[in-house]
Amino acid sequence: MCISAPETNRDDTRRAHHVMQNAATEPTRTDSPLSDGPAVGIDAQTCAPRPLGSVDAPPARQRKRDKAKLGSKKLGLLCLQFAFLAGVCYVGSAVSDSLPISIPGNICSMVILLTLLISGIVAEDKIALASNFLLRYMPVFFIPAGVTIITSLPLIQGRIPQFVLVCLLTTFMVFLATSVTVIAVTRLQKYFLAKQAGEDVKLRKVFSIAGDPILAAYDPSLNENDAERTQESGRNEADRGRADDWSQAERKQADGRNEAEREHRNDLNADRVAATAEGE
Amino acid sequence: MDITAVIETVASLALTVGVFAGAVWLNKKTKSPLLNPLLVSVAVIMAILVAFNIPLESYESGSRLIAAMLGPATAVLAFSIYQQRKVLRSNFLPILAGCLVGSVVSMVSAYMLCKALGLGEQVALSTLPKSTTAPIALSITGELGGTASITMAAVMTTGVMGAIFSPMLANLFRIKNKVAQGVAIGTCSHAIGTAKALEMGELEGAMSGVAIAVSGLLTCFIVIAAQAIG
Secondary structure, eight states, X not given: OXXXXXXXXXXXXXXXXXXXXXXXXXXXXXXXXXXXXXXXXXXXXXXXXXXXXXXXXXXXXXXXXXXXXXHHHHHHHHHHHHHHHHHHHHHHHHHHHHSSSOOOHHHHHHHHHHHHHHHTSSOGGGSHHHHHHHHHTGGGGGHHHHHGGGGTXXXXXXXXXXXXXXXXXXXXXXXXXXXXXXXXXXXXXXXXXXXXXXXXXXXXXXXXXXXXXXXXXXXXXXXXXXXXXXXXXXXXXXXXXXHHHHHHHHHHHHHHHTHHXXXXXXXXXXXXXXXXXXXX | OOHHHHHHHHHHXXXXXXXXXXXXXXXXXXXXXXXXXXXXXXXXXXXXXXXXXOOHHHHHHHTHHHHHTHXXXXXXXXXXXXXXXXXHHHTHHHHHHHHHHHHHHXXXXXXXXXXXXXXXXXXXXXXXXXXXXXXXXXXXXXXHXXXXXXXXXXXXXXXXXXXXXXXXXXXXXXXXXXXXXXXHHHHHHHHHHHHHHHHXXXXXXXXXXXXXXXXHHHHHHHHHHHHHHO
């Protein structure tokens, strides 16, 4: 039942998008499904009925009506998707109860949902509305749990500064340890890829802070999405400019070094450099 | 179902959503990372409960509806992971290694620091699983014999710290690798940090979501293994 419910959702979403694109030139925003849903519905109720004689309805009014349809449809979709997710969570907690080791129900539901998505049983867009809503407002759901801390304050009374200090220091340590490990292993992977390709790379240089620019071409995660994303991330202009100074200079150097031989591999990398250059 | 339950639910919902909306507005207005919306909301609601002498139990039972969304919200991280499956596949080894190192560092450093600062064995055991997501942390504390409410406080504090300081740390140490940023945020400050990571970008958010699951499970296994050994 849970799976059959969103079956209709995909069609609805497509139709909805279709209506939207025909009626309005505005881009479709799926990130705030609830907030514009009911509001538009009220708007449409106050909207006067279409005059009998006119063939062409005023575009604004037409748009409002379409939006209203879309609004209530979205709300319905959202509820259906929530129901489906609730079903997944129910199954998840049941699985977690039946497991011999203590893996929380939330994690079980996450794994189940991921399995459903990967196996193609549930299409991505069938749960997109509810998922985006939940991801967007995630901090809200932590508030009740946060407020219950009030009961634990007496337990650590007088030691609260130390307690906060522990949390702060470990957060720093874990952040640094994790990110450095990820970067180091990524570089090591690239190093072996480059070595296989007969490139002259030195391990010492790979683990210097700047890294070895040759390795940029051996990024195992290099794909079109990456290049696009680099273009998008012009958010923190000043910081990025400062941080990118050396890497950009070195990348350019690297590009010039073996141009002919590595050109085919470097297409995307060059795009990246161009994108960075444009950003400044 | 009596009328007080309905009133409690409506009032808690309105209070929570209203305060959070205000905190988000404040955060946008001041642009200060220290005024984290979650931190501000929790503090304001605590103050309101204390000031108006509202018993915590009535807020707790009223806000059950919101707390119940935590399950779907965690499950839905699968959606953001699925969207980034390509990046995940090509970075599988670094992510796994990062989560492993992060989990071990988290457990060891939390325990050692608590001991060093004289917080006692009980608090040390309760803060040990603090970098994992709340449900995992609570079940680990149960295994270890820690105090659930101290664990909850540690989990929340760590999460908020991570959300506040992760972007600063990434800037300070010039960590530009988005996968590394995401995995680090998820490993050190679970779902609260992930909310921040999602703000930073889709990729960071998804990697952070992956890291919650992976480092949570690794922490679970390490604790179970450590207990089995002795």
